[in-house]
Amino acid sequence: MHSNKRAVTAAPIAPVLADRWSPRSFDREYLLTQDEALAILEAGRWAPSANNLQPWRFAYINRDDKLHNEICEKGLTGFNQAWAPDASALIAVAVQKSTADGRELPKAMYDAGLAASLMLVQAQELGLYTHHIGGIVKDEIHRILKLDDNTDVLVLIAVGRIAPAEQLEGPAYEREIAPRVRADLDDIMLYGKP
Ligand SMILES: Cc1cc2nc3c(=O)[nH]c(=O)nc-3n(C[C@H](O)[C@H](O)[C@H](O)COP(=O)(O)O)c2cc1C
Numbered sequence: 202m203h204s205n206k207r208a209v210t211a212a213p214i215a216p217v218l219a220d221r222w223s224p225r226s227f228d229r230e231y232l233l234t235q236d237e238a239l240a241i242l243e244a245g246r247w248a249p250s251a252n253n254l255q256p257w258r259f260a261y262i263n264r265d266d267k268l269h270n271e272i273c274e275k276g277l278t279g280f281n282q283a284w285a286p287d288a289s290a291l292i293a294v295a296v297q298k299s300t301a302d303g304r305e306l307p308k309a310m311y312d313a314g315l316a317a318s319l320m321l322v323q324a325q326e327l328g329l330y331t332h333h334i335g336g337i338v339k340d341e342i343h344r345i346l347k348l349d350d351n352t353d354v355l356v357l358i359a360v361g362r363i364a365p366a367e368q369l370e371g372p373a374y375e376r377e378i379a380p381r382v383r384a385d386l387d388d389i390m391l392y393g394k395p
Pocket residue numbers: 221222223224281332333334335336337356381
């Protein structure tokens with residue numbers, strides 16, 4: 202199952218990084234333990250940020266949370282509605298638009314991306330899988346979570362145990378078993394050749 206998903210790299214990288222990928226087939230029964238959920242959020246909390254301003258904000262929506270249905274029905278676009286509800290939990294990653302004393306946060310999105318990235322790695326380390334969802338209806342998520350005007354929701358991250366690809370059908374199944382692709386390192390390097 203999923204044997205063709207490991208990243209092919211010019212030099213060995215940490216197994217937790219090589220084995221991370223974004224499935225859409227999640228175990229519909231599994232719920233994260235409290236420790237798993239806390240470990241993932243703590244990994245995000247300990248990310249570096251510009252001036253240590255920590256502009257990220259997270260919302261954790263378990264599959265059995267009272268808001269889960271509404272988030273899935275109104276907060277996800279098209280295709281994402283077909284698979285994301287199966288994940289054990291959805292983590293909303295948001296940023297503060299400005300500090301409490303009104304200062305701008307020009308690196309906030311970069312900081313939040315770093316926090317999200319560390320959450321992915323921590324989840325993978327726990328044997329869980331994650332899938333980012335940019336296809337969200339921001340206004341709906343904002344309303345459902347009762348967020349203030351200084352908070353901008355960027356993405357949801359689906360987290361859970363992986364399930365067999367055969368749980369999916371049609372194009373979703375085809376995508377689930379397709380090899381992962383990336384641009385060559387040469388194509389993204391601006392300077393320097395290791
Ligand atoms: C910011 C962001 C938004 C994404 N939005 C979606 C999405 O709405 N739906 C989806 O199925 N995948 C989404 N993805 C997943 C990407 O398609 C996936 O990460 C990419 O194809 C690389 O695959 P891999 O994560 O398996 O290596 C998103 C990923 C990121 C980082």
